Amino acid sequence: MNEQLRGTAEMTAAMTILGTIGWFVVMSDRPAMDVVFWRCVFGAAALLVICGAMGLLRGLVNMRMLLWASFGGIAIVTNWYLLFQSYSMASISVSTAVYNTQPFMLVLFGAVFFGEKLTANKFIWLGIAFGGLLLIIAGKPSGGVGGSDYAGGILMALGAAFFWATAAIITKKLSGTPPHLIALVQVCVGILMLAPFAKLHDLPNTTASWSALITIGVVHTGIMYVLMYGAVQKLPTHLQGSLSFIYPVVAIVVDLIAFGYRPDMGQIIGAIAILIAAAGMNLGWRIMRPRTPKSIQN
Numbered sequence: 001m002n003e004q005l006r007g008t009a010e011m012t013a014a015m016t017i018l019g020t021i022g023w024f025v026v027m028s029d030r031p032a033m034d035v036v037f038w039r040c041v042f043g044a045a046a047l048l049v050i051c052g053a054m055g056l057l058r059g060l061v062n063m064r065m066l067l068w069a070s071f072g073g074i075a076i077v078t079n080w081y082l083l084f085q086s087y088s089m090a091s092i093s094v095s096t097a098v099y100n101t102q103p104f105m106l107v108l109f110g111a112v113f114f115g116e117k118l119t120a121n122k123f124i125w126l127g128i129a130f131g132g133l134l135l136i137i138a139g140k141p142s143g144g145v146g147g148s149d150y151a152g153g154i155l156m157a158l159g160a161a162f163f164w165a166t167a168a169i170i171t172k173k174l175s176g177t178p179p180h181l182i183a184l185v186q187v188c189v190g191i192l193m194l195a196p197f198a199k200l201h202d203l204p205n206t207t208a209s210w211s212a213l214i215t216i217g218v219v220h221t222g223i224m225y226v227l228m229y230g231a232v233q234k235l236p237t238h239l240q241g242s243l244s245f246i247y248p249v250v251a252i253v254v255d256l257i258a259f260g261y262r263p264d265m266g267q268i269i270g271a272i273a274i275l276i277a278a279a280g281m282n283l284g285w286r287i288m289r290p291r292t293p294k295s296i297q298n
Contacts (some may be wrong), residue, residue, distance in 0.1 A: 007234025011243040014227035019250025021220045022092035023258055025084050028212035032084035036077060037198040040190035042217020047184040050226055056181045065174060069182050072170040073189030079163035082156045090153025091261050094136055096251040097271035098157035103281045104129055105165035120288045125277040132273030135266045179229045245279060
C-alpha cells in the first residue's frame with residue numbers, strides 16, 4: 001500500500017470515528033461536563049501509552065511547549081464542552097453542521113491577528129455559510145434527541161467552533177512539536193480544569209455508560225488522534241480537506257438512523273450550504289477569477 005493510499009485510509013477511519021462521537025455522548029447519559037472530564041481521563045491514559053511507545057516523552061517537554069499547549073488545552077476542552085452541550089439543546093446534525101463554520105473563524109482570525117488578506121472568493125464563501133446558518137436557525141426540525149433549547153444549542157455550536165479556531169491558532173506556536181504530545185498535554189490540562197466540577201460523587205452506575213465514556217476517551221481521542229495525524233503526514237492539504245467532510249456526513253447519518261432526527265428542507269439546504277462553503281474555503285475553489293491585466297498595445 002503506497003503512502004497516499006494508506007493516508008487516505010487513515011483519514012477516512014479517523015473522520016468516520018469522529019462522526020460517531022455524538023451517539024456515544026448521548027449513550028453515556030451523563031452531563032456534558034462529566035463527558036468531557038472522562039474523555040480527558042481516558043484520553044490521557046491512551047495518549048500516554050501512545051506517546052511512550054513512540055518515544056515522544058524523552059526530552060521533548062519544555063516550559064514553552066507546556067505553556068502554549070496548556071493555553072490550547074483550555075480552548076480545546078471548552079470547545080468539547082460547548083459542542084457536547086449543544087447536542088442535547090439542538091441536535092447532533094444541526095450542531096455538527098453549525099460547528100463546521102470553524103474554517104471561517106480561522107480565516108477571520110488570520111485576517112485580524114496575522115494580517116492575512118480576505119479575498120473576494122473568501123468573502124463569497126463566508127456569505128454562503130452565513131446564509132446557510134440563517135436557514136438552520138429558522139428551521140423547524142422534528143424527532144431526534146435535542147430540541148430543549150434550539151437557539152441556545154446553535155450558539156453553543158458556534159462557540160465550540162470559535163474555541164476550536166482559537167486552539168488551532170495557539171497550536172501554530174508549537175510547530176515542530178509532535179501533535180500526539182500536544183494532545184496529551186491538552187487532555188491533562190482538561191483533567192485539572194474540570195475535576196472541581198465533575199460529579200465524582202455521582203459516578204455512572206451502568207456498564208453502557210462506562211463503555212461509552214471509555215470509548216470516547218480511548219477511541220475518539222487516543223486512536224483518532226493517531227490515525228488523523230498519521231494521515232496528515234502522508235496526504236496533500238487538498239486531500240486532507242476533502243476527506244474531513246466525512247465527519248459531518250457520518251454525524252448526520254447517525255442522527256437520522258439512531259435518533260430519527262428529521263430536518264426541514266430549509267435546514268437541509270442550510271447544512272449543505274455550510275458544508276459546500278467550508279469545502280470551497282478549504283480546497284481553494286474559485287467562484288471569481290482574478291482579473292488579468294490587459295497587455296499594453298504599442
